[in-house]
Amino acid sequence: MSTNGWTQIAIFSLIVLALTKPMGVFILRVYDGTLGWLRPVERMIYRVAGVDPAENQHWTRYAASLLIFSAATMLLTYLVLRLQHVLPLNPQHLAAVTDRQSFETASSFTTNTNWQSYAGESTMSYFSQMTQLAYHNFMSAAVGMCGAIALARGIAHRSAGKLGNFWVDLVRGTLYLFIPLSVVLALVLVQQGVIQNFSAYVTATTLDGATQVIAMGPVASQEAIKQLGTNGGGFFNANAAHPFENPTPLTNLLSMLAIFAIPAGLTWTYGRMVKNARHGWALWSAMFVLFFAGTLVAYRAEARGNPIHAARGVNVTASAGNPGGNMEGKEVRFGIASSALYATVTTDASCGAVNAMHDSFTPIGGMVPLLNIQLGELIFGGVGSGLYGMLIMVVLTVFIAGLMVGRTPEYLGKKIQAPEVQMAMLYVLAFPAVILLGTAVSATLPAGLEGLNNAGPHGLSEILYAYTSAAGNNGSAFAGLTGSTYFYNTMLGAAMLFGRFALFVPMIALGGFLSSKKIAPASIGTFPVTGPLFVTLLIGVILIVGALTFFPSLALGPVVEQLSMAAGRVF
Amino acid sequence: MYDLLYIAGTIAFFALMLAYIAGCSTLGRDADAALEDST
Numbered sequence: 001m002s003t004n005g006w007t008q009i010a011i012f013s014l015i016v017l018a019l020t021k022p023m024g025v026f027i028l029r030v031y032d033g034t035l036g037w038l039r040p041v042e043r044m045i046y047r048v049a050g051v052d053p054a055e056n057q058h059w060t061r062y063a064a065s066l067l068i069f070s071a072a073t074m075l076l077t078y079l080v081l082r083l084q085h086v087l088p089l090n091p092q093h094l095a096a097v098t099d100r101q102s103f104e105t106a107s108s109f110t111t112n113t114n115w116q117s118y119a120g121e122s123t124m125s126y127f128s129q130m131t132q133l134a135y136h137n138f139m140s141a142a143v144g145m146c147g148a149i150a151l152a153r154g155i156a157h158r159s160a161g162k163l164g165n166f167w168v169d170l171v172r173g174t175l176y177l178f179i180p181l182s183v184v185l186a187l188v189l190v191q192q193g194v195i196q197n198f199s200a201y202v203t204a205t206t207l208d209g210a211t212q213v214i215a216m217g218p219v220a221s222q223e224a225i226k227q228l229g230t231n232g233g234g235f236f237n238a239n240a241a242h243p244f245e246n247p248t249p250l251t252n253l254l255s256m257l258a259i260f261a262i263p264a265g266l267t268w269t270y271g272r273m274v275k276n277a278r279h280g281w282a283l284w285s286a287m288f289v290l291f292f293a294g295t296l297v298a299y300r301a302e303a304r305g306n307p308i309h310a311a312r313g314v315n316v317t318a319s320a321g322n323p324g325g326n327m328e329g330k331e332v333r334f335g336i337a338s339s340a341l342y343a344t345v346t347t348d349a350s351c352g353a354v355n356a357m358h359d360s361f362t363p364i365g366g367m368v369p370l371l372n373i374q375l376g377e378l379i380f381g382g383v384g385s386g387l388y389g390m391l392i393m394v395v396l397t398v399f400i401a402g403l404m405v406g407r408t409p410e411y412l413g414k415k416i417q418a419p420e421v422q423m424a425m426l427y428v429l430a431f432p433a434v435i436l437l438g439t440a441v442s443a444t445l446p447a448g449l450e451g452l453n454n455a456g457p458h459g460l461s462e463i464l465y466a467y468t469s470a471a472g473n474n475g476s477a478f479a480g481l482t483g484s485t486y487f488y489n490t491m492l493g494a495a496m497l498f499g500r501f502a503l504f505v506p507m508i509a510l511g512g513f514l515s516s517k518k519i520a521p522a523s524i525g526t527f528p529v530t531g532p533l534f535v536t537l538l539i540g541v542i543l544i545v546g547a548l549t550f551f552p553s554l555a556l557g558p559v560v561e562q563l564s565m566a567a568g569r570v571f
Numbered sequence: 572m573y574d575l576l577y578i579a580g581t582i583a584f585f586a587l588m589l590a591y592i593a594g595c596s597t598l599g600r601d602a603d604a605a606l607e608d609s610t
């Protein structure tokens with residue numbers, strides 16, 4: 001580990017801290033309706049869509065609106081991908097996307113997962129990329145924000161199960177938050193060298209005399225929302241390791257900041273909504289502690305490198321001209337510290353963009369991204385989903401603290417009773433059920449084993465990572481699994497749907513239940529939800545619920561592989 | 572053939588989620604009623 005590496009991590013952390021309040025103020029103004037410079041556009045959208053913006057929806061109606069919107073847009077995407085060969089903006093004359101990949105891709109982008117079992121540049125027309133994939137980048141992110149804001153309203157107010165208006169939240173999040181920020185970031189990326197054009201692909205002759213096709217396209221516009229919306233689906237197969245997507249150290253830093261900016265700001269927004277700013281900062285602190293711990297472990301593992309490389313005569317000692325450590329699968333431009341930091345950031349959030357191949361990390365280095373997703377991607381997390389995932393853990397923390405002292409648990413003046421805990425548990429149990437059942441089925445059936453490129457514990461890690469990434473709506477891949485088969489396209493597409501919506505429903509229900517509760521004033525017996533004690537207890541609950549659920553599978557995968565590697569055996 | 576299966580499966584999934592909303596709503600009401608009975 002080097003001073004340079006730690007400096008990069010420190011600078012990134014300080015900028016995230018500095019961005020939290022301004023971004024939080026901005027988000028608050030978007031969703032409380034005080035920002036209004038696009039009001040005529042807003043009104044026109046409501047009129048055309050037949051939406052009554054004044055309606056305050058009951059949580060059941062809010063959740064149903066969200067589901068119907070997601071179903072309709074997913075089916076539309078499926079049809080467009082199947083018909084792209086007869087649609088415009090297809091200068092490469094790309095064929096229709098296959099049925100299985102259309103299903104998985106439609107599911108993937110609708111759920112903010114953006115898992116890609118295809119090479120974007122050779123599969124998707126510009127029309128498909130722009131009208132469907134980029135569109136979902138905005139909409140799926142805005143849907144995630146709707147969930148967080150609705151839950152926050154349920155906790156903050158007493159409104160008989162009413163959580164706001166889904167359509168208004170969706171439109172305002174898209175118009176005021178994601179589109180303006182994406183335009184600004186896209187322009188900065190273009191200035192840095194990210195391409196943005198509609199040109200046909202360029203054919204070049206290499207120095208060796210071979211012919212190479214260089215893909216073109218509207219990359220900067222997709223890149224901006226890919227990071228800001230924690231989507232992660234790259235225009236190119238190599239994602240953020242591709243020089244047209246991520247050409248400079250500055251674009252690399254901006255990419256990571258764009259991933260964390262909104263989720264970090266949302267903690268501040270939440271603190272203001274519930275009139276307890278210190279609670280918002282307590283959530284931020286818990287997230288930061290977990291982020292820093294993950295970065296430390298991943299960076300240390302990659303900087304120490306692979307002892308088998310050293311035994312084969314590879315110089316793994318860092319020096320002025322050698323980064324040392326494990327450089328396998330990493331972009332030389334970014335090196336070890338930046339790759340470890342990027343891997344941690346992209347899996348703390350539900351982004352999934354990568355600037356290095358996680359499959360090539362050391363077993364423990366690769367376990368960090370895996371565990372980050374398995375914890376529920378609540379370490380800043382996906383836009384919206386990070387906050388509501390964390391609030392589920394807060395409810396459980398308060399419940400456990402209440403049990404410990406023998407009092408009825410209260411959260412911000414509202415009693416936590418059986419229905420609330422049932423909803424929290426449905427949320428918490430659905431996630432590992434999808435991952436572990438999917439992994440077990442795939443590790444047993446021949447169709448699941450056919451896609452493996454590695455045997456032993458590494459093979460199990462590849463399957464486990466695929467289901468974790470799909471159910472966690474992350475989308476990053478371990479890269480060693482051939483996921484483009486009927487079996488995996490269908491199974492992973494289904495895992496994405498369950499991982500998103502089977503968690504969404506109890507979460508919104510929890511908001512609805514809490515909104516019906518009286519708000520009692522704090523007393524001397526109220527468990528404080530600020531300060532180090534709360535932060536420590538919250539982190540403990542996250543680790544117990546998240547990490548222990550997956551410990552047996554991690555022990556059979558990356559932990560065994562790490563021990564084997566130390567003994568000189570790799571898979 | 573597979574197109575129909577994927578489309579039908581997607582519609583069935585979202586219908587299931589709508590039923591899930593109704594189930595959660597019932598669970599909440601039942602629990603509230605039980606709580607009131609016991610107090």
